Amino acid sequence: MKKILELSKRQLSKRSLVLILSLWVMGTAYAMWALNPISATDVMKHHH
């Protein structure tokens, strides 16, 4: 745990940080989009 904490504090360059964050944002957006559990059928069922 201590080692992880120490590693986490080792600073990356701003560029790598921005790259990682961009990948994270895009990956998450895609995952939320693609893995959305609520199907159109369910919605329509509910609606009616």
Add this chain to the structure above:
Amino acid sequence: MKNNNPFEQRELAYYQNSHNMLLILAGLHVLVCAGFAIFMGTYLLFFLVAIPAWIIPWWVCQQYPRDLISRLTMAVSFMFLTGLIIQQTRGDLEAHFSYFVMLSGLVVYCDWRPLILATTVILIHHVSFIILQPLNIGFYIFNDNRSLWGHFLVHGSVGVIQTSVLIYASNILRKLMYASFIASDTALQIAEGHLDVELDPEEVAHSEMLMAIQSMQFELITYRDNLNALVVERTKELEEAKDIAETAVRSKSNFLANMSHEIRTPMNAIIGLSTLALNKATNTEIHDYLKKIAYSSESLLGILNDILDLSKLESGQFEIRYAPFNLYHLIENLHNLFSESAKSKGIHLRMPTQQESFPYFLIGDEMRLQQVLANLIGNSIKFTEQGHIELQIISIKQENSQVTINFCVEDTGIGINADDFSILFKPFTQVDGSINRRFGGTGLGLSISQHLLYLMNSQFHVSSQQNQGSSFSFQLLFNIASTNEIENTLINSTPHDFGQLSVELNKMGSSLKNTHILIVEDNKINQQVISELLKLSGIIVSIANHGEEALDLLEQQTFDAILMDVHMPIMDGLTATQYIRKKPQYQTLPIIALTAGVTEDEREIAIKSGMTDFIGKPINPEKLISTLTRHCAQDLITAPLNANTITSHITEVPGISLKNSLVMLNNNIELYLQLLNEALTHCKPRLEEIKLKAEQGNYTESYKIIHYIKGALGNLGAYQLFQAGNQLEQDLKSEHFNPVTFTEFQQAFQQLEASFILLKQQVDEASPSETENPELSQQLAQEFILMLEQDEYISSTRLKAFKETLNNEQFGFFKELEAQLQQLNYQEAIALMKTFISSSH
């Protein structure tokens, strides 16, 4: 974020706390997502979205806690988690509370940017799911009466208002936070004493808290400035008071010095003249009066010394002088001092005997110890009517070369009431006012003694019972002295008996006989006292009234030493000494200061001006003689050569440098012959001793004798003997006795004896016939008789004038007359004079 922020440390702590709080909030949402994953089977969403949405902001906050990027990451991650929950509940109304909670949480950053970003992210989320995936999110909450755009407007405006309110709130929070940072920082700096710390007027204008701190700061500055002014004022006042006090102390010290001088000068006359008068008084009644005058003046001097001691002790000018001494001598002195008075009161005085076991040879201030003990014994005698007084001396602890000795004086006197112990040591007080009337005294003794003990790191222990007796004791720590040290420094001083002075001084000053001493003194009585004291030791005296006269006399005559008063009109002693010392031939001439001033300062000034030693007035005859002996004994042989005339009738004789010796003796050839005769008679029997001691191997003793003879005769110009003596001394120093050198020395001695006879013949032949005047001699003789009958002193000049009127046959008579006068046998002198007158007729 601003890099030059003055509150970096505080800011870091603030952001770290905020990050931690928000991560806990995010963690709770992650737990909710875990619940959804279990009930809805959305594990993939949980692992791919929820878990990274916590780890990524945690990681960025670890790396850049103070940077904007960490706050923005936190905002994005919050919105991912909120979006995830809304999405999984099909847009449930309660699920939207999480959005409001998370957005409000971001307010702690006091920054509008994360709030805007979060709003943008959730907007994109909603738009993408409504527009791009319209059927995939739940719209069951939407009222059927409302169009899609109507829903969009209502939902969106709530979000925008929410964000605007929070941005406003975060702005207020930011201002408050900064103001509190500045306030606490300023307060800390003020507390550390930096009252002048500057506050940004703009910040102050916006914060009541800072205004309050600033007005407090201004108030403190005013107080400080007032205080500074007050301190400056008070310091000035104190300095003035100090100056006044110092002036007062100086005046006191000056007054004491003057008083001591003014009182001591007449005291000198009283003590000196009464002592001299005691030698001449034939009438028992007058002798008794004089004795009482002498004793009274001595005791008056004691009181004067006490007052001076006390003032010196109180002003801290007193110093304890450590020197080797013999404790037994001190006890003996005390016994001599008090045995008579104790006996006369019928009190038994017990003193330690030499058999008692305590070390005698100690290093300490003998005079002050004696002063303390004498005071205690004196008091005991004063206050004891019958019984005994005992001085006990006990060695308590002896370690290496140190010993602690307990001194105790016990009596069977009137005693002291326990209540009165406290005032016992106060100056000028006596326990009972009536004591002063009954017993006398100044009440200074014990106070001085206590001060003295304090200076010697000790104190009194008193135990007493009224009408039973008292005991005063104290302990002192001494270094034990070696016998050698004692012998080197001890000057034996026993109190003299009045009336025996002439005999004692004659004995003490034998080595000073015929030395020539100049007295420089303005007071006529003192001149007489000192010159008569010196004449008792056979010293030849010249007198100068002030410094200038002394300088004139030094031009004409040669002296072995000068006794110099310090305070004189026309030219004082210090200036005269400086002039004398400027001349190379007088560099080593002993000049002894003679003054009534007794303070350390005066001593120092005298020594600094070039004086050799110091004798205080009133003059103690023994001290005078011992000081002179110490300084003159060495100087005889090196006396300077500057005589202008020499007895013309006398031709040089072998072995003697007559010129030098006669200069020294003021051309008094008779005196020279007398001295030479005495020296030869004295030294002759010791010649054999040199050989005897050397043959016994006692070279040191032999050396001492030769040194003595060489010195005595060398002083009288016997240069051949002096040289032979030198040679012999060299031999003896290397522990070797050379009979040849000794024979040379003996021959030189015999030569000297022959030369003496030759010289005596010459002197007898060279009569002062040119000046012979029988009429004048008759007249002078009658005058002298009258003077002697009135106990008047006949000056040496008058005697010399008388001598010049005599012829050769009368020379024997004159010598005898001179001898009688020198020994103060005035009656014999008168008889001689009368015979002379009748025989001349």
